[in-house]
Amino acid sequence: MSVRDPAEVAYQEALGITLSSRIRLARNLRGIPFPDKASPEVRAEVRRRVMEAARAELPVQETLSDCAPLHRQQLFEDHLISRHLLEGRPESAICMDPAHTRAIMINEEDHLRIQVLRPGLALREAWAAANALDDLLEQKLDYAFSPSLGYLTSCPTNVGTGMRASVLMHLPGLVLQNEMEPIASGLGKIGLTVRGRWGEGTAALGHMFQVSNQLTLGMPEDRIVADLEEIVKEIAGHERNARERLKRERRLFVEDLVARAAGILTSARLMTAQEALERLSELRLGIALGLVNKIAMPQVDRLLLDVQPAHLQTAIGRSLGGEERDLERAGRLRGELGRRSAKRSQQKDAE
Amino acid sequence: MLCENCHQKEATVHLTQVVDGKTAKYHLCEDCAAQKGIDVHADPVDLSGMMENLKEQLGHLKENLEAPRAPAGSPACPSCGMTRAEILKRGRLGCDRCYEVFAAGMVPVVVSLQHADQHLGKVPHRSSDRLRNSVELARLRRELDKAVAGENYELAAKLRDQIKALPPEGGPP
Numbered sequence: 304m305s306v307r308d309p310a311e312v313a314y315q316e317a318l319g320i321t322l323s324s325r326i327r328l329a330r331n332l333r334g335i336p337f338p339d340k341a342s343p344e345v346r347a348e349v350r351r352r353v354m355e356a357a358r359a360e361l362p363v364q365e366t367l368s369d370c371a372p373l374h375r376q377q378l379f380e381d382h383l384i385s386r387h388l389l390e391g392r393p394e395s396a397i398c399m400d401p402a403h404t405r406a407i408m409i410n411e412e413d414h415l416r417i418q419v420l421r422p423g424l425a426l427r428e429a430w431a432a433a434n435a436l437d438d439l440l441e442q443k444l445d446y447a448f449s450p451s452l453g454y455l456t457s458c459p460t461n462v463g464t465g466m467r468a469s470v471l472m473h474l475p476g477l478v479l480q481n482e483m484e485p486i487a488s489g490l491g492k493i494g495l496t497v498r499g500r501w502g503e504g505t506a507a508l509g510h511m512f513q514v515s516n517q518l519t520l521g522m523p524e525d526r527i528v529a530d531l532e533e534i535v536k537e538i539a540g541h542e543r544n545a546r547e548r549l550k551r552e553r554r555l556f557v558e559d560l561v562a563r564a565a566g567i568l569t570s571a572r573l574m575t576a577q578e579a580l581e582r583l584s585e586l587r588l589g590i591a592l593g594l595v596n597k598i599a600m601p602q603v604d605r606l607l608l609d610v611q612p613a614h615l616q617t618a619i620g621r622s623l624g625g626e627e628r629d630l631e632r633a634g635r636l637r638g639e640l641g642r643r644s645a646k647r648s649q650q651k652d653a654e
Numbered sequence: 655m656l657c658e659n660c661h662q663k664e665a666t667v668h669l670t671q672v673v674d675g676k677t678a679k680y681h682l683c684e685d686c687a688a689q690k691g692i693d694v695h696a697d698p699v700d701l702s703g704m705m706e707n708l709k710e711q712l713g714h715l716k717e718n719l720e721a722p723r724a725p726a727g728s729p730a731c732p733s734c735g736m737t738r739a740e741i742l743k744r745g746r747l748g749c750d751r752c753y754e755v756f757a758a759g760m761v762p763v764v765v766s767l768q769h770a771d772q773h774l775g776k777v778p779h780r781s782s783d784r785l786r787n788s789v790e791l792a793r794l795r796r797e798l799d800k801a802v803a804g805e806n807y808e809l810a811a812k813l814r815d816q817i818k819a820l821p822p823e824g825g826p827p
Contacts, residue, residue, distance in 0.1 A: 331749075331750060333750060334733070334749075334750065334751070335749065336733070336734040336748055336749040337746070337747065337748060339744070339746060339748075340734045340735075340736060340748035340749060341734075412746070434776070437776075438779065441778050441779060441780060442779075442780075445780070446778050447749075447750035448777070448778050448781065448785075449750075449753060449773070450773070450785050450788045450789055450792075451771065451772055451773060451792075452764065452773055453773030453775060453776075453789075454773075454776075455747075455750040455753050457746045457747060458745065458747075459747070459760065459763055459764045459767055459768075460767055460768075462753075462764060462768070463768065463770070463773045463775060464773070464775040464776065466775070494769075518769060518770070519768065520764065520768035520770045520771075520772075520773060521768060521769065521771070521772060521773070521774060522770070522774060522775070523774050523775045523776075523793070524776055
């Protein structure tokens, strides 16, 4: 694909707004009670069978009840396991590929939750990968399926395709321009839903939102994916417009917001995870608007993950109390953003 | 397609209704639809309203399940032991068999949640040809309805040929 390809250009332009794409498929084994209703022995047997079926493709396999809470928390922050599994559902497990882009949660609400994650707006690719993985598993596993209701799931909101497609979007422009509420309610009317990635509703922390399909029955998977992708592009367009208006009509406000964020991130001594996510989001907006040029967006994206409690503690190799974490987090941010930007400006000076 | 009520105007309202687990389809013109009290200009999918309705629907499910004439058969799923009361309490089913055992109560709930009653997506490769064909047939019929409604007769003819090419329903597995 050449750089001048319009699809590629659109993707590049949307990159700062759409962070990642995810496909999740819910599957259950035929004739076996769903995890909530199954005995521990049956759940253990399901786990054994799924792990066995997935071993060649997803060799990194962990029984979640056996692993340390900090490790579970890290998998949760990486979006690889759900809150259910974080809280330690009995006989639950995760199977992953070494790159952590494909995974299966075992004994979540359904026997299998197949997940594929891709950076940027790449729902079609994610669906193709999830579909291929599902095909392989299906050679060894007999799925519960009905000709009218499709794949049968524990909750009727997932029957049919069992598919939830979602895109993680950074929408500070729409939030700051008070345009998020009407968009969210509009999405509801066309069978889509928008949730905060961290926190709830439109007061989402760090202006990060998850846009996904609500309906799983009555449409083929590629339609669901294509429709969602169209809408995501449209939302990204609205976000771009909102950012343009911010810059044009509220220039001083937005410059101040970004400068304060950079100031706090590079000088605070204590920083909660919540504040870090909020300030990093504002910094990210500044980079997108061209107000900050010493820091690159991928670096901010990595920090959004690294400042979270389990990542922070894993990085330094021990568990920390609340204030110790805030101290460590602030130090990490000062080191990363201060030093890196200093190094970059030195490079610039040398040029 | 002409309206099945007046047989005069073009049918532009295509409605699928599910009552007691049985699906009925109606093809009406706008005037006849309005007479029958169908709001053709309503938002097709109002999710927030839908979620609001869910509680009400679960109420109906309860009535359906608790009514003595409920055709659901035995009070508990023979496969997992799930009872009606438990499904209501949890909003979850116990196993794949529950969908058959409690079909009379569940199908209307699924329809109200999903605004659809027929899977049109992937079918497991290991399924029988008959099962695969039945989903394919449903998909083609849906497409045909749409093509006819959109007066795309060339596509409609093509879809009709594809439907004819599939083995008849209830044929050998």
